[in-house]
Amino acid sequence: MKKFLIACFLFVVTVDVYATPEEDRLALREFFTQRFPDMDLNEMINGLYAFDEGAREQWLEMEDFPPYEIAIEEGEEAFNEPFANSKSYADCFENGGIGIKQNYPRFDKDSGEIITLELAINQCRTDNGEEPLPWLTGELAAISAYMAFTSRGNKMSVVIPDDPRALSAYESGKEYYYTRRGQLEFACENCHMQSAGFQLRADRLSGMLGQATHWPVYRSKWGEIGTLHKRFRECNSQVRAKPYDPQSRVYRELEYFLSFMSNDMEMNGPASRR
Numbered sequence: 001m002k003k004f005l006i007a008c009f010l011f012v013v014t015v016d017v018y019a020t021p022e023e024d025r026l027a028l029r030e031f032f033t034q035r036f037p038d039m040d041l042n043e044m045i046n047g048l049y050a051f052d053e054g055a056r057e058q059w060l061e062m063e064d065f066p067p068y069e070i071a072i073e074e075g076e077e078a079f080n081e082p083f084a085n086s087k088s089y090a091d092c093f094e095n096g097g098i099g100i101k102q103n104y105p106r107f108d109k110d111s112g113e114i115i116t117l118e119l120a121i122n123q124c125r126t127d128n129g130e131e132p133l134p135w136l137t138g139e140l141a142a143i144s145a146y147m148a149f150t151s152r153g154n155k156m157s158v159v160i161p162d163d164p165r166a167l168s169a170y171e172s173g174k175e176y177y178y179t180r181r182g183q184l185e186f187a188c189e190n191c192h193m194q195s196a197g198f199q200l201r202a203d204r205l206s207g208m209l210g211q212a213t214h215w216p217v218y219r220s221k222w223g224e225i226g227t228l229h230k231r232f233r234e235c236n237s238q239v240r241a242k243p244y245d246p247q248s249r250v251y252r253e254l255e256y257f258l259s260f261m262s263n264d265m266e267m268n269g270p271a272s273r274r
């Protein structure tokens, strides 16, 4: 922990509150280019494995028999199962829901809300008279995994339309990322920018860039596939801050910001992590 804390003070980041989202994104890429001049930034979609050669080898072995494969199959089956009213998920999404994950989260003009893919899946269910599914794991995560799988290779393309509500959602997400919280008083950036690539206890820390391209994730520690908001909750708990509810506005706006930062990077979900 001591080594880790020292690392936090080595890299001072200045947040430009007046920058446009696109300027933020380019500044973030510049930050990581300077931190890791010899690394191909595109590797950061693989999280901590971009930094840790030993862990990367074990991970590549794990990927030979991907632990999320069952979730993709179950998700595909659930996705194609018609609702009681004989409509299906495909009716709720553009392009029948295939290859569209890179556009999420998206801003909804009518409600002014940020819509994550998981929220859209459950909205599709309730619009068709079905019960919503639990948010963090299980069938919802499996459907999301299948939809992510059909989007592999596409480039993340989250849009912030010219609407003050969309920009304000982005700004809230950004502010959340840079605000210290919890008994340990850590912001997301303290771990995933200043300390990216460093060891924290048993873990090597991933960087912010590329953190949104590969969800949901099968995590060995969870023993199952889980959504991004499950990870947000875990990172909140790690600094002894109270986690928010999955799909709360705070987490949706955080996801909006985080995903925009990964724009133009390859979609590679679902993924496995130790």
Ligand code: HEC
Residues within 6 Å of the ligand: 045, 046, 047, 048, 177, 186, 187, 188, 189, 190, 191, 192, 200, 203, 204, 205, 206, 207, 211, 212, 217, 231, 232, 235, 236, 238, 239, 254, 273
């Ligand atoms: C005390 C350090 C710490 C803080 C603060 C922290 N995290 Fe994490 N985070 C971790 C660790 C450890 C992991 C697991 C190793 C890894 O993948 O980086 C992780 C993993 C993640 C991952 C998964 C990365 C991947 O490739 O699968 C995401 C996304 C993430 N954190 C987002 C956040 C967000 C958003 C915040 C702020 C709410 C945050 N983290 C705050 C320590 C932290």
